[in-house]
């Protein structure tokens with residue numbers, strides 16, 4: 623028997639990420655200029671690494687409570703409530719991905735719809751399918767703000783939630799306060815849950831980003847992560863914050879799936895929360911400026927305000943994002959076509975989480991390619 627042919631309809635409906643194809647290409651290239659990587663390139667703050675090692679050595683290797691170590695929950699809860707003027711409970715999750723999965727399991731019955739702006743983080747569509755929900759992607763081109771009118775028009779009796787991501791992946795856009803407020807108003811007006819993926823909130827490059835929890839505290843579920851901020855994506859740690867009994871209710875979903883977030887990561891995060899990330903943020907801001915300067919005049923793009931991505935438009939002489947990205951591969955540069963994150967294929971994603979030398983050379987080659995065209 624070939625078990626690969628015995629898949630459930632659910633498993634069959636899930637598509638491999640287009641990013642995987644780029645990784646496969648990367649493996650074939652010799653020393654590529656890789657601008658495709660969606661994870662930080664800065665060093666793990668020493669105190670944080672030390673705290674994780676000490677946690678292992680001192681025997682903190684067992685299951686923690688399902689919702690997380692009480693001390694870490696308390697610390698995170700105090701911080702998020704103080705920041706957002708909120709009265710939320712917190713569950714420590716296995717990365718933001720774990721939080722997303724548990725939140726979607728909790729909110730959607732089969733056939734229920736969830737609306738999110740397009741472009742979107744690559745997992746959203748597939749995670750919604752995994753819980754047998756219906757993803758409804760609403761275009762936010764060309765400025766990648768919150769498309770309030772289109773979101774409201776997409777609401778049906780089956781809609782259960784809206785999902786937003788600011789600062790965003792792949793666009794780097796930080797939604798304005800007015801946009802966040804509109805998202806919150808729509809959620810309240812239609813009594814929908816509002817999932818706010820804020821994984822890049824510590825990497826807001828031009829001042830703090832806003833959360834809808836400020837405006838719709840009872841409808842919002844905030845998801846945040848530690849992986850991008852402290853360069854520990856492999857440690858699988860994040861948290862979910864929501865008011866009322868939501869956290870208590872969904873703890874059972876975490877109990878029977880991820881059980882708990884990794885114990886040593888939780889211990890280390892107690893230290894991480896006291897680490898000043900101003901310098902890390904300033905470094906990404908500098909790289910953002912470098913990339914924007916290098917691309918300006920050749921590419922059309924919205925200047926990103928957070929995270930480490932830029933999402934420029936493909937030059938008009940190329941058919942689509944995939945065509946441009948394939949041509950870039952021939953120049954040993956790896957970027958991701960827009961259709962990995964979108965129903966359209968008109969853009970491409972650059973990650974600036976790499977060295978200045980690679981950024982300079984990569985942008986130079988992309989600009990040359992744009993000027994020359996496909997031929």
Ligand SMILES: Cc1ncc(COP(=O)(O)O)c(C=O)c1O
Nearest residue numbers: 660717718719743791821847849
């Ligand atoms: C917008 C967004 N949400 C969630 C995730 C997943 O984060 P984690 O590694 O904490 O599961 C990512 C990772 O790239 C992301 O960019």
